[in-house]
Amino acid sequence: MSNEYKLPFSDKPLVTCFHNMAFPLGVIEGNANNLDLDITPWVISKFLNPIFVETPEKITYDICLVDKWGIDEGILFYQFINMFKRIYDNLNFDIAEYLSKMIREGCYVIGTYNEKYIPGKADYQNGDFMHDYILYGVDEERKVFYSAGYLKDRKYQSYEISFSDFIKSIYNTPGDRIQFGFRTYNNEYQYCFNKERIVQELTDYLNSTTYHGLKENAFYGMEANRKLKEYFLSTVHKNGNSRLDLRYTRAYMEHKYFMNLCIEYLIDNNLVDATKINFKKAKELYQDAVRIHILGIKMEISKNYKIIDKIADLFDKIQEEESQMIRYVIEAMGDK
Numbered sequence: 001m002s003n004e005y006k007l008p009f010s011d012k013p014l015v016t017c018f019h020n021m022a023f024p025l026g027v028i029e030g031n032a033n034n035l036d037l038d039i040t041p042w043v044i045s046k047f048l049n050p051i052f053v054e055t056p057e058k059i060t061y062d063i064c065l066v067d068k069w070g071i072d073e074g075i076l077f078y079q080f081i082n083m084f085k086r087i088y089d090n091l092n093f094d095i096a097e098y099l100s101k102m103i104r105e106g107c108y109v110i111g112t113y114n115e116k117y118i119p120g121k122a123d124y125q126n127g128d129f130m131h132d133y134i135l136y137g138v139d140e141e142r143k144v145f146y147s148a149g150y151l152k153d154r155k156y157q158s159y160e161i162s163f164s165d166f167i168k169s170i171y172n173t174p175g176d177r178i179q180f181g182f183r184t185y186n187n188e189y190q191y192c193f194n195k196e197r198i199v200q201e202l203t204d205y206l207n208s209t210t211y212h213g214l215k216e217n218a219f220y221g222m223e224a225n226r227k228l229k230e231y232f233l234s235t236v237h238k239n240g241n242s243r244l245d246l247r248y249t250r251a252y253m254e255h256k257y258f259m260n261l262c263i264e265y266l267i268d269n270n271l272v273d274a275t276k277i278n279f280k281k282a283k284e285l286y287q288d289a290v291r292i293h294i295l296g297i298k299m300e301i302s303k304n305y306k307i308i309d310k311i312a313d314l315f316d317k318i319q320e321e322e323s324q325m326i327r328y329v330i331e332a333m334g335d336k
Contacts, residue, residue: 005104006137008034008185011148014043014258016156017251018062019149023134024069026148027076027108030136031185041193044262048201049210050255052224052231055217061228061248063255064220066212075189079107082179085171095170096163099145099180100138107182109135109145113169120159122152130173135161154246195271198262199333206326222319228252229315236299236308243300244311249293256289259322263329272332285322288314 008030015021025043032039051064071078088095099109115121115129123129137146144160151159161169170178204210208223219227228248235241263282267274292314299307 003141004137004139005100006146007103007106007108009108009136009148011156011158015047015063015254017247017254019132019134021063021065021068022148022156023110023132024076026134027136027183027185028070031187032191035187037191039191040261040265042191044258044265045194045197045201047255047258048198048262049205049221050224050228050251051210051215052219052227053215053217054219054227054231059231059245061224061231061245061251063251064210064212069183070189073189074186076186077184079182079184080179082177084176085178086176088178095167095178096143096145099135100140102180102182103135103138103145106184108184110181110183111170111179112173113166114172115169117165117169117172118161119165120151122150122154124152128172193269195333199330202262202326202330206323206330222323225252225315225319229312233308233312236305240305242303242305244296246293246296246300249296253286253289253293256286256318260286263325266329266333272329276328276332279325281321281325285318288318 008027010026010029010033013022013025013029015025028039046065047063049064051060051062053060053062067073069076069078087093102109111133112130113133115123115131116126118124121129131149133147133149135145135147138144139146139160143163145163145166146158147161148156148158150156200211205221208219208221210220214220231248232244235244260282263272263279266272267279272279292311295307295311295314299305299311
């Protein structure tokens with residue numbers, strides 16, 4: 001038996017703005033690619049509606065999702081253990097050995113650790129910072145786990161964690177318990193097109209709502225994007241800060257990627273009439289969103305606050321042109 005074992009996993013998933021979306025897609029894409037399955041019919045109905053949450057404590061911008069791991073849909077299965085730290089010690093429980101065996105059984109390991117103890121992380125040997133993690137492989141001879149996430153260079157990538165560093169990172173977390181979640185991929189799952197869900201998501205996006213259930217202090221769809229633009233303007237004009245939250249510019253860019261992917265799929269499968277509207281516009285709007293992300297990086301480096309006005313103009317352009325396109329798509333799909 002080889003000392004190294006890796007489960008199928010993509011460290012370049014379609015979404016990387018946040019771990020809690022990159023991890024599930026990394027697992028799903030990795031397995032689907034391994035089985036030569038196309039996840040496009042499924043994924044275009046999941047990532048079409050953004051959410052902006054504004055509270056006195058924090059601002060967040062994200063894709064509005066439920067069932068991120070596809071548990072309810074049957075894409076992955078879920079198990080977990082949750083025990084007191086002292087129980088692990090009293091039982092002489094070899095956590096690294098146990099997790100290694102679980103990985104060999106086809107289980108992806110997820111949980112929370114303290115990045116202060118993880119080399120390569122921005123907070124390594126600095127302050128305590130609790131964050132989610134995933135383990136998708138192991139090398140028992142070298143005593144390392146294979147993981148993925150953002151490192152201090154601000155790039156999402158695969159990296160290794162030694163057994164000893166990992167153990168320190170999970171023991172130095174708040175509370176007296178350690179929980180491990182396990183995700184197992186369902187090889188029988190088929191990714192099907194769901195017309196009703198796509199129409200619902202697009203309609204919700206256009207109407208700035210969600211059928212998943214409204215949250216307090218939350219804005220959805222087109223209104224979420226407008227609030228994001230206002231937040232960026234406020235950051236620069238009111239606070240005099242040239243650093244935008246690049247997680248949010250990336251999330252916005254990735255949302256436009258999925259919108260373009262959705263439009264392309266509908267055209268390629270003759271679900272809408274491409275002759276009645278310029279569907280190249282979807283790709284152009286995605287490129288505009290890429291420009292917003294790049295301009296955000298440029299403004300942070302150059303400290304040129306005037307760049308925010310270009311960013312705001314691009315937001316307005318995308319909003320106006322995208323709304324016209326989506327109205328037609330909804331109408332056209334209703335006729336099919």
